[in-house]
Each structure stands twice: as structure tokens, then as C-alpha cells.
Amino acid sequence: MLHPRTFAFALLAGAFGLLTATMTINYTLDPQYVFGTPLTHLDENANYRFHRVREYQAQRDKVDGLLFASSRGRAFDADLVARKIGAGTVAKFDVTAGMITDHLPALEYVLRDKASRGEKIRAALLLLDIDTFGKLPATNVNIDSFLPPELSGEHTARFWWRYLTVFQLRMWRGIIAHRWRGGEQATATKPWPIDGRHLATAGFGGPVLRRAAPDALLLANDSPQVKLLVNTRPNLAAHLALVARFVALCRENGIQLTVATTPMRADRSFLYDPADLRDVVERLSRVAPFWDFTAPPWLATDIGYWDDSSHFTPTVAEMMLNRIAGSNAPGNFGTLRRARAEASR
């Protein structure tokens, strides 16, 4: 038996010790690269929502063009985008698992900032991922996906408190292990454990990769297995409304907006019901005319165009920009969709 005071102090010491250790480790290792400590750098675990705003702020006086995208937007070269959409300097807001719930606050922030400086944005490119559109967003859910205070409106202290106090053992372990091995990037680590509701589709049960020719890898398996996962889209109507708001804001501010969807590799699109994908495309076209970059088979099945199952290469990005700009692009890739009512206007 201990004296109750000893017992209480021991508990409090343990709890506050845990907090202090967590804060020290988070600050030192900086897994989301928000403190700017030298052990980490901008890798796949970083909070891109935070960094893209900081990057914009660093060049805010030059920026007159914007690119909004998920991590798929990293294939786009900012200078090339600027040339193709008719802007001088483009600020990229390509954020991990980015959705319209991330893009709209970013646009609103930039417009507020520009208005306060008496400047304007000339053009914007909004890239939407049809596979995740309308699903539960990652925005403000995972530790790497919290919006910076400028966008979310939350108090700055809360933002930093969260990054100081979050317990992320796997991240710490991964970073330490990687540094120990002398690795340059902490890519072996996984992001903060994702809430079950936000689980991405599991990539099994689909086509299998195989080498079909010396210089090409094709996705094979013509007899599709049964799909395992098709997430529902509980936020479809809400996200369509946010896109409409995004379009209206651009119109009100005289911004030349281009909306486009991103292509999917065959094994990824295999996980989705084609009718469901068509329905999203159809409903999106009622909100805004957009470039539908559904990947044709020659693109979807050639692994040479893909960095991984979700991300396409800069070559594909360039093809998309060329198509949008009206210059040469391979056939069947990129269709301008607009609803019948819109087209007849």
C-alpha cells in the first residue's frame, strides 16, 4: 500500500512524463515536417496541406496561377502548368489524399490574401480524383492531413499543440530506423494509422502485373476476379456543392478555371463499379464543364506511365496539359464533358 499522495504523484508523473517525452520526440524527429527540424524533410509523410500554404506564402507576390490536386498533382511541373493555363507563376496545392474539402479552403485563403494585397489570380487548374470523389475526406482526420490555421480558422496554438502531442510510435520508429541505416527518406514508414472509415480500397483481387514485351509491362488477367471493395460515397452531394462553390468563386473573381479529372491505372479502376464511376462523371458535368481524363486501355494498362497504382508519371501530366491547351495529345485521352443543359446554353 502506498500513501495516496505518492500514488497520485506517481500517476501524474507518469502521465506528464509521457507527454513530455512525446513532445520532445515529435519536435526532434518532426515526422510531418511542420517544425522544420533538420532530421526530416519533405517526404511522403509530411503535411503537404501545411507546406503548400507556406510555399505559396514564400512567393505570394508572384503567384497568379493555382493548381489544386491530390498527390497525383505532383506529376505536374508548375512552370509547364503556368504556360499551359496562361499564368506567370503557379502555386501548387497538391496535397496527400487531397479532395475538394482541401481545395476550397485553400482557394478561399488565397483569394483573401490576394484581395488584401490588391492582387488577382488569373487562372486555376482543379484536378479531381473520381475514385475518391464524394467519399469521406482525409481533411483534418489523419495527422498528416490537418489544414494549417490560415485555412481551417482554428487557433494556431491548437495546431501546434496537436503536432507536439500526437503519439505516433510507428512514425518515430520508422524515422529512427531509417536514419540509423543512413537512408535519405523515411519512406518505409506508414502515415498515422488511418481511421477504418477512411480505409483506401485494398488492392487485391484485381488484375496482375506481367511483363508482356521487353520494354513494356502490361496489366494482365483478362478474367477479372470478384471485386472486394467498393466504398460508398456518403458525401457525394456535399462535394458536388463544394465544387459548385469553387467554380462560383473563380467566376466571381475573374479566374480562368479549368477542371479536370485524373486518370486511373487499370488495377485501381478495376476496384470500382463502372456504373458508379460514370454516375460521378455525369453528376460532376452538371456542376461544371470538365476534362474527363479517364485512362484509355493503352494508358491504363501500360505500367510505364505509372509511378505506382495511384500516381501517373510526368509524361501523362504533360499529355493532359497538352490536351487541355488544345495542342497535340494522343487520341482517346481527354474529353471535355459538359451537361446537355450547359452545352446548349
Place this chain on the structure above:
Amino acid sequence: MLFNSSEFIFVFLPFAVLLHFALARWSVTAAVSATTLTSLLFYAWWNPPYVLLPVLSIAGNFLIAHAMRAASESTTRRLLVIGIVANLAVLGWFKYGDFVLSIVEGRKPGSPDVPLALSFTTFVQIAFLVDVWRRRGAVNFPLYAMFVAFFPHLIAGPIVRWDELGPQLRDRARYRVDWNNIALGLTIFCLGLAKKVLIADSLSPHVGPVFDAAARGEALTAAAAWGAAYAYTAQLYFDFSGYSDMAVGLGLLFNLRLPINFAAPLRATSIIDLWRRWHISLSRFLRDFVYVPLGGAAGGPARRTINLFLTMVLGGLWHGANWTFVLWGAFHGILLAVNHVWRQWRGRRTPTQAARFAGWCATFTAFVIGMVLFRAADLSAATTMFQAMAGLGGAPRAEAMNVAWDSWGMRVGLIPEDFVRTWIGANWSVVGSLWTAAALAIILFVPDTMELTNYREGEPHSDWRRNVMWRPSPVWIAGLLVLFGVAYANLLRITEFLYYQF
């Protein structure tokens, strides 16, 4: 601010406790006023402008109580009625306005933006006015303000009474640090936190997809519907009893003993017994301020049945302005009436072990069925769930899955894929079933927080516990720190307490 957030645990709570006892050395009134202000800060964290509501409500009720003390008998009664009506009018305006309009306009009720804590503070203050009317005792404003606003019980109870907290607030000895209470309070808080973060929040992602699918009108398997109903029952229990434990623990840090809200209710062997152990502070409020004024059991069995039914319907409606809650209350009213009839018919015979087990099965199953009404978004979703539970869901073989919990098990061959697609369906999982079974096993076989710590406060029937097990020992420190550490590691996924919505 939530009890299960790091800013509450590491910043707000230490600040509030230290401030309270530091000022108490100088002046009790200063300590009470400071704790009232920190409690209002706690409330304002959610929505600053809304803090005006409890402030005005506290001031208004105090003025009425003050006037009642000096007034004649008839005026006092009128003031009491005015006070009760005013409290209910505010509650009705925010919580039931749209519901009433929806009935008039023949549409589905919407989701009103009800100020946090309103349902609980309304009951606390009505009980206070009745207490003042009965006793005519002196009321001190700072004490009264702290009684209502005290943050451990402010948002979701327990629904405290002036006659149990008032004397404690007046007791000057309680303004000195008591390490026994702090040790016990920290223990109870840790156990409550673990219940909420580690168990309730782990069940939540399993429950949601099934009820969401029901709300979309999708066909469900019987396993999914029953599984989600059991899982939600366990989730709600761990969520709300975890919250209530934390509230009791926080009260002890201030040297105040709040009444318990749960006494292992899901081990009850009859629905009457269950309602004596589930949300005890609400049950006693409904008993004392609805059931008894209606006549209680005084008018004979038929009258008692009607009174019970009306009380439970009102209790259901208190939880939310939705027909599902009305039906849930009515369902329990019927169950209680049936239970009373059964008891009358059976007489005073001591039940055998087998009879007790049968009683538990019937009680638990009925409660789980009722929980479908409690959780379903609307009557249509509840109907979908009930159809599925009756085996009439008509769910086709799931070609596409909406949840990924079983994917690893299927991939490595631990879980037969065909079984999942045929019997479990697209929205439930074997993993969810195992989690639910584990949670139910904890409910049934692991001693409850209050049982472990031998904390006894509130209704006499909550005094059901077995042995005192908690001791301020190194083993308990180690165990609690492990629990706290694991809970802390999961704190980023902060979720609100289910009862915050009521």
C-alpha cells in the same frame, strides 16, 4: 473541449484544479467563482457565443429561487410553475421546435442545432427549483452557479441534485486537498478514459456502416443487423459509462462526490432492474419529477402501467426530437409494464439460476432490440434493421464490400471469403463480431469501474458491488499508466461522447 482530449487532460484540468485549491486557501467564494468561470470556459470552448445561454439560465433560475424564498405559499407555487415552464420552453425552442413544426407540416424532422448541455442543465435546474420550493433553504449565488456549471457534469450529467451537491459545496473541509480523493479520482478517470477511447471508439467504425446502409435502405444480412445492434449497445454503454466515470473522477479531484450513473446495467436480469442501473440519474429524475407526480403506482396496476408508459415516452423524447426516440421510450414503457405484470403473477418466489439466466437473456435481447430504435437515423432505417434481424432483409450475396475489416483474414485464408459474402454481407465483418463479443465479455465478466474502486454515491440500489479491489499500490499505478498510455496513443482520433448529442 472533450474529456478525452490532450488539451483537457494536460492543460485545462491541471489549471482548473490548481486554481481552485490555490484560491480556496484564500477564500472559498473565490475558489467557487473561479471554478464556475473555468467551467464556463470549458463550455465556451465548443461555441463561445452559446455560453450566454447557461449564464442567463443560471442567473434566471437563481432569481426565481431567490424570489421563492421570500414569497407567500401561493406566489411560491406560481413562481415554481413559471420557472419550470421557462426552463422547458427554452429546451423546447431549441430541441423540439422543428420536431413540432415537422408534425404540423407533415414532413420529416430535421436535425436541430441544440446547444450543448441544454437537456442536462434544464433537468438540473428544474430539480433545483423543486428542491427550493420544498425546503425554502438559503441559496448562495456563487455556490448555485458552480452547482449548475461545474464542468465534470455540465455537458452530459450525471444529473445532480442540489440536495446532494449543495451540502458538499457548503462544506469548507472540502476546499482542502484530499489525497485519498485525488488518488481515487485519477484512478476512476483513467478507467473511464480507457472505456471510452479503447473500447467504445473501437466499436464505432463497425457500427456506422451497418446503420448507414440501413439509412440508405440497403438490404442487410441478419448477422449484420444483429451484430451492429449488439455492437452499438456495447459502444453506447462504454461511451456513456466511460464519460460518467470520468465525470465522477473529475468531481473527486475537486473533493466532490457526484452520483454514479451506471451500475453494470447489462448484467440485469429484468428490465426493471436494468432501468435502476442504466443512466441512474436520469431514471431517478424521471421517477421523481414525472412518474410520481403522474400518480406513480398509487392508482393500481392499470394506472401504474399508463404512468410508466408516459414516463418512458417522455424519457425517450428527452433523448432527441425524433420519432425513433418516442418509439424507443414507448417500447421500454411496454417492457416495464410487462415486467411488472410478470412480477405480480410470479409473486415473491426466489428465481432459480436457470430462471435468472433466462431473465438476463430476455432483458438483454429486448434492450439490444430497443437500441436499434435509439441509433437508427429514422423509422425507415429502423424498419430495415428490424427486417434484417428477422431474417427478412433479403440481402444478396455481397459482390462488393463496403468495409475492409476482414480483408486481411480473407487474404491469408483465416476467414472464408464465401462465408463473409453470403452470411455477413457488405457492411459487417467477422472482425466486428469478434470485437463486439470481446466488449460484451468485458461487460459481463470484468468488474465495473465503480465495483473495482468501491465508489458508492447516489441511489441505494446502486449499492450492489462485491469486493473492494482498488488499492493505491504500485501494481495499480503500473496498470493505470499502461491503460492511460494506450488511451493517450489513440487520442488523436478524438470522438465526441454519444450523449453530447442529447
